[in-house]
Amino acid sequence: MSEQKTGSSPQVRKRPLGNFLFATDPGSVRPGKTALNYLLVCVAVIALVWVSLGLAGISVNFDFVAQYRTRIWDGFCMTVGISAASLVASLIIGILVALGQGARFLPLRYLCDLYVKIIRGTPLIVQVYFFYYIIGTAWGVDNRVFAGILILSFFSGAYIAEIVRGSLMSLDPTQLEAARAVGFTRWQTMRYVVAPQLVARTLPALTGQVASIIKDSSLLSVIAVIELTQTMREITATNYNFFGGFLLLGALYLVLTLPIMAISRHFEKKLDYAR
Amino acid sequence: MRVKLEHLCRSFDGVEVLHDISFDEEVASLAIIGPSGGGKSTLLRIIGGLLAPTSGSMEIDGDPIEFDEAALRNYRTTLGFVFQDGGLFHHLDALENVALPLRTVHHLSEDEAQSRSLELLERLGLADSLKKRPAQLSGGQKQRVAIARALAVRPRLLLLDEPTSALDPEFTTEVLDVVRDLKDEGTRFIIVTHEMGFARHACDKVAFLYDGRLLEHGDAARIFDQPQTAELKRFLSRLLEWSI
Numbered sequence: 001m002s003e004q005k006t007g008s009s010p011q012v013r014k015r016p017l018g019n020f021l022f023a024t025d026p027g028s029v030r031p032g033k034t035a036l037n038y039l040l041v042c043v044a045v046i047a048l049v050w051v052s053l054g055l056a057g058i059s060v061n062f063d064f065v066a067q068y069r070t071r072i073w074d075g076f077c078m079t080v081g082i083s084a085a086s087l088v089a090s091l092i093i094g095i096l097v098a099l100g101q102g103a104r105f106l107p108l109r110y111l112c113d114l115y116v117k118i119i120r121g122t123p124l125i126v127q128v129y130f131f132y133y134i135i136g137t138a139w140g141v142d143n144r145v146f147a148g149i150l151i152l153s154f155f156s157g158a159y160i161a162e163i164v165r166g167s168l169m170s171l172d173p174t175q176l177e178a179a180r181a182v183g184f185t186r187w188q189t190m191r192y193v194v195a196p197q198l199v200a201r202t203l204p205a206l207t208g209q210v211a212s213i214i215k216d217s218s219l220l221s222v223i224a225v226i227e228l229t230q231t232m233r234e235i236t237a238t239n240y241n242f243f244g245g246f247l248l249l250g251a252l253y254l255v256l257t258l259p260i261m262a263i264s265r266h267f268e269k270k271l272d273y274a275r
Numbered sequence: 276m277r278v279k280l281e282h283l284c285r286s287f288d289g290v291e292v293l294h295d296i297s298f299d300e301e302v303a304s305l306a307i308i309g310p311s312g313g314g315k316s317t318l319l320r321i322i323g324g325l326l327a328p329t330s331g332s333m334e335i336d337g338d339p340i341e342f343d344e345a346a347l348r349n350y351r352t353t354l355g356f357v358f359q360d361g362g363l364f365h366h367l368d369a370l371e372n373v374a375l376p377l378r379t380v381h382h383l384s385e386d387e388a389q390s391r392s393l394e395l396l397e398r399l400g401l402a403d404s405l406k407k408r409p410a411q412l413s414g415g416q417k418q419r420v421a422i423a424r425a426l427a428v429r430p431r432l433l434l435l436d437e438p439t440s441a442l443d444p445e446f447t448t449e450v451l452d453v454v455r456d457l458k459d460e461g462t463r464f465i466i467v468t469h470e471m472g473f474a475r476h477a478c479d480k481v482a483f484l485y486d487g488r489l490l491e492h493g494d495a496a497r498i499f500d501q502p503q504t505a506e507l508k509r510f511l512s513r514l515l516e517w518s519i
Contacts, residue, residue, distance in 0.1 A: 178362040180325060182376040182424070183352035192375060196366050 053243075060244050068235050075231030076252060082149055082227055083214045083256075089153035090213070091206075094160025101165055112161070119158035124219050127155055132223045148220040148227075156213050163209065167201035168194075200271040207264035211257040218253075228252060276336055276432060276463050278302045278322065283331035285317055292317055294487045296331070302432075304458050305465045306474035306495070309484035310510060315467045316436050318484060322465060323434045324351040335432075352380055355425025355433045360441040362421050363409040369396060369416075370405040373424045381428055395423040399453060415446030422453055426462070433457070433464035440469060451477070471514055475499045483507050 053060060065072065100112035119127065131151045132144075141147045171194065179189040221230035229249060236245035283296040293314045307315045320326040321333070327342035334340065340350055356362075363372050370392055377388035396405060399419045409417055418438050425433055435454065439447040451470060455477045458464065468474055474481050475495050482492035485506045491498060502508045 172365065174358055174360065174362055175364055177325065178356070178358060178364070180348075181323065181351060181354075181356035181358075181362075182428075183348055183380040184376070185348065188379055192379065193364055200366060 058243050060247060061241065062244050062248060064235060064239050064241055064244065065248065068231075071231050071235065072228075072248075072252075075226060075228040078145075078226060078231075079214065079217055079228040080256070082145065082152065082217050082220065082225070083210070085149045086152040086156060086213050086217070087210055089149065090156035090160050090209075093153060093157030094164055097157060097161035098164035098168060101161070102168070116158045116161055119155055120162070124155055124216055125222060127151060128219055128222055144220075144223055144225045148217070148223065148225040152213060152217055152220065155216065156209060159209055159212070160206065163202050163205045164198070167198050170201065171197060203271060204264050204268040207260055207267060211260045211264075214256050214260075215253060276302050277334070278305075278465075279334040280322075281332045281334075283318075283321060283328045283333065285314075285321060285326070286329045291329075292487050293321075293328070296489045298482065298489060298492060300480060300492070302465065302480065303463050304478045305480045305482060306478040307465065307467045307482050307484055308469070308471065308474050308510075313484045314487040315484050319434055319436050319465065319467050323354055323356050324348075325356070352428065353431050355422075355428060355430035357418065357421045357425050357433070357435040357438050359437040360414075363417055363424075365409050368406045368408050369401060369412065369420045369423075372409075372420055373427050376424065377427055391427055392423070395427055396420070399423050413446065414442045415449040418442065418446070418450045419453060422450075422457075426457070431463070433462055435464060435466040435468075437467050437469065471499075471511075483510070485510070 097112045097115060100108050101116070103109045103112070128151055131154070132141075132147050136142065136147050141150070175193060176189065179193045184192065217227055218229035220227060221233060224230060226234075232245045232249045236242045239245075278298065278300060280296050280298040283293060284291060285293040296318060307318065309315055317326065321328050324340070324347040327347070332339060335350075340346070364375070367375060370389075373392035373396060374388040377383045377391060378385065383391070393405070396402065399422065401416060401419055401423070404412060404416055404420075407416075409420070412420065421438070422433075422435075438454070439450050442450065447470065451473050454464065454466065454473075458477060466473075466478065478495050480493065481495045481498040483490050483498065483502075483504075483506075485504075490504045491502065491507050498507070499511065502511055
């Protein structure tokens, strides 16, 4: 929002909270300076890790990568695939549940509410065991990958429902009345007013949720879904190179999550047209 | 335009906020005044087809208005509505705020909608702000865009619900000037306002709403010079207390 207002005296823009908390607006630093400082921080962090490894007397080697590269690649692809499928499914679940929480039919509303509370209130690992060994066994879901996607979707769906519901509640009601006043039908109001604003408001948080899904998919290793984490557990169980294996594992997750976080930040800036 | 209201009542959750409103006048410019919570906005919403009365009937130019949603939507497309604040679509720029309803509701072509919106926005002094979103506009500019959007559909009646109550004094004047100019060009309007100077000098007729009842209505000069009811006398004298 760098555009300057023209015309009759401009209204004073409210200072973002960031300016209050930090000395300067981070966005106003020159790009060259940003890159240099970032590099400095990265070097410092890597040095700290290196020194820590040295002090602990651990020597890290990544020799195993060549030997296991197909398995690591397969695991990586499995993680991406599970995450992508879960994202789609959890989006559908999340939107439906968010709408359900506002339903006039009370049992539906309370069901959606209870679902969100239970999922958000319990650890994912409990849900994984519960769904897979009890629900899965009872209803004959024995494909681990499919079960994994389902579990992750229901888990993430609750969080997405909260994101969507929050955005719905923050829509300015006067706009909706204005939409009626100009003669929009309910459908047109949805199509031209609610949907675009909802997308803009939820997109930054949703991309953040994608990063969470990717990380949370690692817990599916407990039911032996051969995704990235499980692959690395199996490899380190045979070659005992735990430090190399898990450092690589972390790095591979970062390869996926860092760009997503950057995209999230980008949306946040681009779609910020305030209230 | 003949506006005829007969025994209009409106309740919210069993509490009646408008009691038996009857009104039958030729309206060119009408100000609805009265203390806050008196039912002014509710009455304007009923006249504007945004709200159905609990009971009673309404006729515009002799046509009875049906209060089912489909009929009301058709009726609303013949009017222009300006809200106190926040009536613009936040994700669209000024030009698109005006043009979108023209295309989608009134089925104008892309070009027609564009040129009509441009012309209006320029006339209201917003030529520099066409591509700005509401958050980038001042309060006065926002209300002028809202007025442009309301006028773009060539409404038979313009309805303004406290269009200046959320504005600083300088923007208030800016917006009221626009409304006065529109009146001089022949636009008919009903305004809910706390700006007594505007009600008195720019409006032909004034209606005084107090506690959900239409206590007095008539020519602006008569209402302000010879108030009949004790409530209106007290209301006007209180307003004078801090005037220059």
